[in-house]
Amino acid sequence: MADVNVSRIGDRATPPEGGREAASVEPIWDVIELLFFAYKDFVGDADDVLAKFGFGRAHHRVLHFVFRHPGMKVADLLDLLKITKQSLGRVLKQLIDQGYVEQKAGANDRRQRLLYVTPKGEQLAMKLAGLQTKRIARAFADLGPGGHEGARRFLSALIDADGRDGVLRFIARADRAQGSRG
Template sequence: MPAYDLIELLFFAYRDFVSDPDRILGEYGFGRAHHRVLHFVSRQPGLTIAELLDILRITKQSLNRVLKELIEKGFIESRTGTADRRQRLLFATPQGHDLALKLAKLQTRRIMRALADAEPAAKEAVSRYLLCLIDPDDREHVKRLVFGPGKT
């Protein structure tokens, strides 16, 4: 299969993968940046601003705008660090966690539908393929984030 065909398939797959969450996020006046922040904060309670910036690879200015909206609307709360009072730790509120879960369930359903008829080896191949799309110098870091310590 030519690479251009794969590029287009990836564009179309991503379009549909984010379409359901986009509709729900729009009801709140949120976009994909809000979704990503909410997802990672919900999955990793107590995440620091620096850790979130490292995960998302966005500017502090971009994060501040999105984070401010999520905090003001009651989806995320920022707490002062216990060990370092200058540190801000991020937590999803119950409302934020519920929204993150609702969005994840939509995407999980789409993924499970796509993998329903695939062999176990094909499921592993999809995981390996997605990891290979990630820059080589970042793969181990991403594996730790996604699969947790000791599961890489």
């Protein structure tokens, strides 16, 4: 966010919410816009690095989730990212061809292509996660104790109610799958 100086500037950082909420529900403008700006900066960190590798956000997402869930099936990834196999195919192929991700036939079901990151892939995945972690950690430092828990609760609550538990379990399972590889 280099500069957002749209001619003049104001001062009040919070909208007037005292008491009743006007007719037809007054939009929660501040959070709507903060989500936009915060997310943009958040992914921007990684975008810059990815560009040097000739990759985009799509590659990042695949690399990230394969890293977090070693042995993931292609179908799992499709379901998770909610994209088509054709879209996934393109970026996955590049990641494989360039040695960031590798496939192994499933032991039980040999039609399956289980996905794993290579050491090279792990290095990039960790580099990207490190950048994002740095930003988040800085935010938590600003927020003081309870910041992490608060953020987790807020973000979880934003997720569609019917998919929330699945996402939380997914994240928890990844933590187990990877263990501590600091």
